[in-house]
Amino acid sequence: MGSEYRQLNIFFFPFPAHGHIIPIVDMAKLFASRDVKATIITTPLNASHISKTIGKAQAPGTGNSIHVQTIRFSSAEAGLPEGCENIDAISSPDMLPNFFKAIGLLQEPLEQLLEQHHPHCLIADMFFPWATDSANKFGIPRLVFHGTGFFSLCAFESMRLYEPHKNVSSDDETFLIPNFPGDMKMTRMQMPTFEDTNMIRFMKSVRESELKSYGVIVNSFYELEQVYADHYSKVHGRKAWHIGPLSLCNGDIEEKAARGKESAIDENECLKWLDSKETNSVVYVCFGSISNFTESQLKEIAVGLEASGQHFIWVVKRSKEDEEWLPEGFEKRMEGRGLIIRGWAPQVLILHHHAVGGFVTHCGWNSTLEGVSAGVPMVTWPVAAEQFYNEKLLTEVLKIGVPVGVKKWARMVGDYINWQAIERAVNRIMKGEEAEEMRNRAKELSQMARRAVEKGESSYSDLTAFIEELSSC
Numbered sequence: 001m002g003s004e005y006r007q008l009n010i011f012f013f014p015f016p017a018h019g020h021i022i023p024i025v026d027m028a029k030l031f032a033s034r035d036v037k038a039t040i041i042t043t044p045l046n047a048s049h050i051s052k053t054i055g056k057a058q059a060p061g062t063g064n065s066i067h068v069q070t071i072r073f074s075s076a077e078a079g080l081p082e083g084c085e086n087i088d089a090i091s092s093p094d095m096l097p098n099f100f101k102a103i104g105l106l107q108e109p110l111e112q113l114l115e116q117h118h119p120h121c122l123i124a125d126m127f128f129p130w131a132t133d134s135a136n137k138f139g140i141p142r143l144v145f146h147g148t149g150f151f152s153l154c155a156f157e158s159m160r161l162y163e164p165h166k167n168v169s170s171d172d173e174t175f176l177i178p179n180f181p182g183d184m185k186m187t188r189m190q191m192p193t194f195e196d197t198n199m200i201r202f203m204k205s206v207r208e209s210e211l212k213s214y215g216v217i218v219n220s221f222y223e224l225e226q227v228y229a230d231h232y233s234k235v236h237g238r239k240a241w242h243i244g245p246l247s248l249c250n251g252d253i254e255e256k257a258a259r260g261k262e263s264a265i266d267e268n269e270c271l272k273w274l275d276s277k278e279t280n281s282v283v284y285v286c287f288g289s290i291s292n293f294t295e296s297q298l299k300e301i302a303v304g305l306e307a308s309g310q311h312f313i314w315v316v317k318r319s320k321e322d323e324e325w326l327p328e329g330f331e332k333r334m335e336g337r338g339l340i341i342r343g344w345a346p347q348v349l350i351l352h353h354h355a356v357g358g359f360v361t362h363c364g365w366n367s368t369l370e371g372v373s374a375g376v377p378m379v380t381w382p383v384a385a386e387q388f389y390n391e392k393l394l395t396e397v398l399k400i401g402v403p404v405g406v407k408k409w410a411r412m413v414g415d416y417i418n419w420q421a422i423e424r425a426v427n428r429i430m431k432g433e434e435a436e437e438m439r440n441r442a443k444e445l446s447q448m449a450r451r452a453v454e455k456g457e458s459s460y461s462d463l464t465a466f467i468e469e470l471s472s473c
């Protein structure tokens, strides 16, 4: 990059949830590696995770320029307990309206920073619909980051425009997504149930803000979602740059292990455990940063994993004191075969180990793309958000996934799945001819992903194009 671009100064503003912060921090690192001054705007409690994650990239003398700037999160004014600054601190969906009230209160401090520093652009999460107007006030272009891929962006847009779900008579009757590449069937059960009028209004403002914005930054790569990337820009008229997979900007063990929260397991201990296993012999089970399953569902997963006969790493968001869900003697019987991580796992580090041959995922977009980048077949277990669309991409388009059989959208707690279905799906991705075929396809996609971020290739070039366009603005 020539020296004429050195002065570019970009503000990154992630929504306070790990699934949104992690890719934005990776993005800031990526921009910083291309000589852009990157400033991440966040709240004090989230800043501590972020500082740990960017560690090396902000070290003086590295040549990279990445900063964290904090703004106050008004928990008390919004009726939230002190210290509740991240979605993962929310214990019940009833607290979501308060959380979004606190999100709205971030507008003023953000505007003060924009006025003071006048960055060349603001890349802000979709959940800050007012950010386009805030940036416009100071003549700053605002870019939207949705945190998902082109497939679901196109699906959302078609659903919003044509409302096909209104033409079916029951929740389980299928309908086709109109004006969408390929025949994609959905049911009403797989869609969010936004009965709350405030939420409906909020989602409308998200769309309007996107339409008024300068464009969209997407964590994906062209070769993965070519048809949908083209559809998004040519049919829906969006200006979008694909610059992912962002997780691939983490090269070494330390960087991979530092993403997100403090790991509940020492990374070397985790690697040692994996080193003792054969290639493609371990299935990794993790449902992201928010999903929280009931005790009976966790028990069912335990029984299913045991019955599958496979080696596994299972991430459970429960503490050692809370063991009601664990079948009698489970860990003793699984010694050497199964590892339970209680809390946060170094996911990308685990997925990239050669011993990992499959991934049971809730289909959050980061996890989906991390699974693709690691080249592993997946058992798809969507819970909420756009995860049912991501499931369809994995199972019906890319054909590297097997559905566990979830039928119904749920906000945080998933649809109930019995152990037999879990055992069946895990074995389908781990052994036999079908598993081998899926693994071969997944490995090819993983190679494409790595290539996309290399110098001169699709994601690298799109980032260059974005930086050049902004520099010439």
Ligand code: UDP
Binding pocket: 018, 019, 020, 022, 259, 260, 286, 287, 288, 289, 290, 291, 315, 343, 344, 345, 346, 347, 348, 363, 364, 365, 366, 367, 368, 370
């Ligand atoms: N993650 C992790 N360790 C965990 C749980 C999650 O590193 O124990 C990371 C995962 O690698 C991904 C992000 O958290 O980058 C979760 O994002 P995703 O979109 O998959 O799901 P969400 O948490 O938003 O539902």
